[in-house]
Amino acid sequence: MDTRTATAELGWISFPANGWEEVSGYDENLNTIRTYQVCNVFEPSQNNWLLTTYIDRRAAQRIYVEIRFTVRDCASIPSVLGSCKETFNLYYLETERTVSESIKGVEYWANAPFLKVDTIAADESFSQVDFGGRLMKVNTEVRSFGPLSKGRGFHLAFQDLGACMSLLAVRVFYKKCPSVVQNFAFFPETLTGAESTSLVIARGSCIPNAEEVDVPIKLYCNGDGEWMVPIGSCSCKAGYEPDNGNVCRACPQGTFKSSQGAGLCQQCPLNSRSTIEAATLCGCRNGYYRGDMDKPEDMCTSVPSAPRNVVSVVNQTSVLLEWHPPRDMGHRDDLSYNILCRRCHSSERRACQPCDDSVEFVPDKQGLKETRVEISKLRAHASYTFDIQAINGVSNKSPYPAQQLSINITTNQAAPSVVPIMHQVSSTSRSFSLSWQPPEQPNGIILDYEIRYYDKVEWVLNSSVVQSETPSVVLEGLRPGTGYVVQVRARTVAGYGIFSKEMLFQTLTDDEYKSELGQQLSLIAGSLVGGVCIVSLVAIAIICTRRRQLKESVYGDKLQQYNTGGGVKIYVDPFTYEDPNEAVREFAKEIDPSCVKIEEVIGSGEFGEVYKGRLKPVGKKEIPVAIKTLKVGYSERQRRDFLSEASIMGQFDQPNIIRLEGVVTKSRPTMIITEFMENGALDSFLRQNDGQFPVIQLVGMLRGIASGMRYLAEMSYVHRDLAARNILVNSNLVCKVSDFGLSRYLEEDTSDPTYTSSLGGKIPVRWTAPEAIAYRKFTSASDVWSYGIVTWEVMSYGERPYWDMSNQDVINAIEQDFRLPAPMDCPVVLHQLMLDCWQKDRNARPKFPDIVSMLDKMIRNPASLKAGSNNVAPGPSHHPLLDRGAPDLSRVSSVEDWLAALKMTQYRDSFLGSGFTSLPLVTQITADNDVHYISPHCFNVPAEHVFSNGKGKIDWSLKLLVSENRIDLYF
Structure with missing residues (x-):
């Protein structure tokens, strides 16, 4: 609906009759318009309604209304008797059909069946009308409402409660x-x-x-x-190319496109053609082929011609072949050669047989890349034919045999074969004699034998060589009782054969050897005695060293935490790297983008969208993941800040810290991939499940958060933004700390102090410790303050801390010692933990290990978690002897002052004598401490309720009944 250009009557329904009035008028451009106006400001208790005609919503779920109107300034109207207004109300009514005018009685309008959209006020009001009658100050307001689902359309209603105004135009639209x-x-x-x-x-x-x-x-x-x-x-598709971004056009003849994608059609490669449209491949012309590994865009090629100019060099039973490449390579660069070997009994080719498997080819007989080959272990005085084939990647496609070059050769005299096994004939202390059989294939007359031998404990390079004309030898000049390795080979006019396999032979011992052996045994015995003495001295030294180490172990344990090689792991700030990308490579695993599958958008972050997806690492099962992406058009600084979170997360490995799966930095979009937390952020999850969990389960969630923060504190990492919105919850209700890596600064504008990251993201101060607001002092103690706020959020099921107070009001209230009250049904022990976390003195706040210990005690003692229970589980930061219920200890600085405040000065010597000379030591009293009688005067119980065990120690099993104003002793 649009009344801006309407000139005929609109026909809207008004009630009562003297309320809204339809009139013709002019807009600021002197165009004729139909308007509704009302100005009953001189009469009290106005309630004037104006109902539009029926408007079909056309399946839209949200409707927008643009209203152009003028309002008279009440101050400019003299003698106003009624209650003048400068606002009006906008309503709507969903319905299947138009509402009849006949039912618009007083009762109908009194019940007001409409749903209110908003109260609309003018940005500008006018005080008078110019001489042309035009309203000079026109207001335009746009409102929206929805969802609409109960009918095909709706009516709009305008309610005037006493204004002097005109509705100039109403435009109703949807998007x-x-x-x-x-x-x-x-x-x-x-x-x-x-x-x-x-x-x-x-x-x-x-x-x-x-x-x-x-x-x-x-x-x-x-x-x-x-x-x-x-x-x-x-x-x-393959065979089609994009045209203007919205049409896929068929490839014309003579072109092709082999695969689906954004590529364009290409001209057919050389020696190929296509005769149809939408071709995915160009066929090769006759005599040309594509290899198995060739791509569709590669040209068609042919087989090579035969090799040329082969040369042979025969050396006894070996032959060296060399040749020139073919003149025609077939337009390919994958040329190789195969060698076919045949041994021939006559000049006829058909009398040839394939060579024995014992023939050796160096480097090989197939797939040669070089134009030479050495062939050995041929038979002597034999005829051979060698065929040299030139092949390439399409030779197997051709119906014709590969072209080849053949050569015939005859071998010369061959060297003798290997000598069979040797035998020892005799042996002395300095010599032994050996014999052997001649080679099975002498290949001529044996001229002599060469014998090589060496001491088995010495290296083969220290070997000795002798010759013998017969198949026997006597080796002399040997050492008694020594093993020698011996080999032998035969020689003919063709040269030496191959050495036989290694064999071991031993010389005998004689009296001289025995005498020498005795001397050696004496020397060994002396060495053993000396060795025993040395071992004894070493053992004594080890014992002394061990005692000294045990004595110094207390200091050694302390020093270990500074040993980065094997001690406590310390967080490394990625911004300390000269090249921040180096930190990403060091702490984050690079993931192949093909392993990542994006499924749907689950949110948006400061740098881009956040998706749910799947990760399928190689060799592992698929897992759900959350995927943060870096938006298009980022700067290098944005990319660095985005990946800094991964550099930080990658250093952490703890069940209550969100786990980094890896990053994608080598392709776009840049991604950070973490484990997927099914229940999302803790604050929204609690609001959706208000009141659905028992207290002990909430404490379990808090324990998980504290455990994660304890780990971060041990790593020397300060989170700075601990809040329920930054805690993620998985399907098993395990809470994990997230949101790392943003550097935050305090804004100059003190009217709305917030932390601001280098990219402009704001963080409310209601989670931040006072010293961090005032002095930007962020420590684990400020994280503890934030943890107290998180505890309050959890126990209130996601309520906003400090409700609708402004940031400045929150800061002022905290400075005046205001602290958030206990949420509904919150156990006293948990609210006390919050108050401890909100101590103004950051040194007085508990540490995260203390918080974990306290929560563990609560879980083990569920009775302490009953609403209203004052059974406070003690912990290092909330010791009973220093309880808030005791007399004012804010000015206490010594044990004497503390005992005086408790009216226990008569036990000063007992405490000081037991070693409790300072208040910090008093807070560490355990069941093993020797503390004498403690006065019962500060309790509302009889003195006989305090017992001694007769040995000057407190009865640690004592249970005391206490009143509201007391301190508790738990032993």
Whole structure:
């Protein structure tokens, strides 16, 4: 509906009759318009209604109303008797059909069946009308309402409670995302969602001749009618190319496109052609082929011609062949050679047989890249034919045999074969004699034998060599009782054969050897005695060293925490690296983007969208993950700050810290991949499940958060932004600390002090410790303050801390010692923990290990978690002897002052004598401490309720009944 250009009567219904009045008038441009006006400011108790005609919503779920109006300034109206207003109310009524005018009685309007949209006030009001009758100050306001689902349409209603105003024009509209072709997929016209922040999914379909690349194919329509966050895409099929981004056109004849994608059609490669449209491959012309590994865009090639100019060099039973490459390589660079060997009994080829398997080819007989080969172990005085084939990647495609070059050769005299096994004939202390059989294949007359031998404990390079004309030898000059390794080979006119295998032979011992052996045994015995003495001295030294180490172990344990090699792991700030990318490579695992599958948008972050997806590492099962992406058009600084969170997370390994799976930095989009937490942020999860969990389960969640923070504190890492919104919850209700890496600074504008990151993200001060606000002093103690706020959030099921107080009001209240009260049904022990975390003196706050210990005690003692229970579980930061219920200890500085405040000065010597000379030591009293009688005067119980065990120690099993104003003793 749009009344801006209406000139006929609008026909709206007004009640009562003397209320709204339809009149014709002029707008500020002197155009004729129909308006409704009312100005009963001189009469009290105005309630004037104006109802529009029926408006069909056309399936829209959210409606926008643009109102142009003028309002008279009440101060400019003289003698106003009634209650003058400068506002009016806008309502709507969902219905299936138009509302009849006949039922618009007083009772109907009194019950006001409409739903209110808003009270609308003018930005500018006017005090008088110019001489042309035009209203000079026109206001334009836009409101929206929804969701609409109860009828086909609706009425708008305007309520005046005593203003002097005119409705100049009303425009009613809804928003939609137009139909669009994006990523070669068609998306239909889509209405926006019921809320202004809603994202409506639109499913897409591939345009003709396109196929899906990623599924599902969808776009998100936001509340402003804009498309965003494309998921999945299509691309042109093989044989089709993109045209203007929204059409896939067939490749014309003579061109092809071999694969799906954004590529264009290409001209057919050399020696190929296509005779049809939409060709995916160009066929090779006759006599040309493509190899098995060739790509469609590669040219078609042919087989090579035969090798040329072979030369042979025969050396006894070996031959060296060399040749020139073929003149025609077939337009390929994968040429290789095969050698075919045949032994021939006559000059006829058919009398040839394949060579024995014993023939050796160096480097090989198939797939040779060089134009030479050495062939050995041929038979002597034998004829051979060698065929040299030239082949390439398409030789197996040709119907014709590979072209080859053949050569015939005859071998010369061969060297003798290997000598069989040797035998020892005799042996003395300095010599032994050996014999052997001649080689099975002497290949001529044996001229002599060469014998090589060496001491088995010496290296073969120290060997000795002798010759013998017979198949026997006597080796002399040997050492008694020594083993020798011996080998032998035969020689003919063709040269030496191969050495026989190694054999071991031993010399005998004689009296001289025995005498020498005796001397050696004496020497060994002396050495053993000396060795025993040395071992004894070493043992004594080890014992002394061990005692000294035990004595110094207390200091050694302390020093270990500074040993980065094997001690406590310390957090490393990635911004200390000269190249921040080096920190990413060191602490974060790079993931192949092919292992990552994006499924759907689950939110948006400071740097880009956050998705749910799947990660399938190589060799491992698929797992759900959360994927943070870096938006397009980022700067290098944004990329560095984005990846700094991964550099930080990658250093942590603890069950209550969000786990980093890895990063994708070598392709776009840049991604940080973490484990997927099914229940999302803790604050929203608690609000959705208000009152659904027992207290002990909430304490279990708090224990997990404290455990994670204890780990961070031990790593010397300060979180700075601990809040329930930054705690993630998985399907097992395990809470994990997240959101790392943003540097924060205090704004100059003290009217709204917030922490501001280098990228502009704001963090409310209501989670921040006073010293961090005032002095930017962030420590683990300030994280403890934040943990107290998180505890309050958990126990209040996601309530906003300090409610609707402004940031400045929060700061002022904390300075005046205001602390958040206990949430409904919160046990006293948990509220006391919060108060301990909110101590103004940061040194008085508990440490995270103390908090974990206290929560463990609560879990082990569920009775302490009953609402209203004052059974406070003691801990290092909340010791009973220093309880808040005791007399004012704020000015106490010594044990004497403390005992005086408790009216126990008569036991001063007992405490000081037991070693408790300072207040910190008093807070560490345990069941093993020797503390004498403690006065019962500070308790509302009889003195006989305090007992001694007769040995000057407190009865540690004592249970005391206490009143409201007391300190508790737990032993």
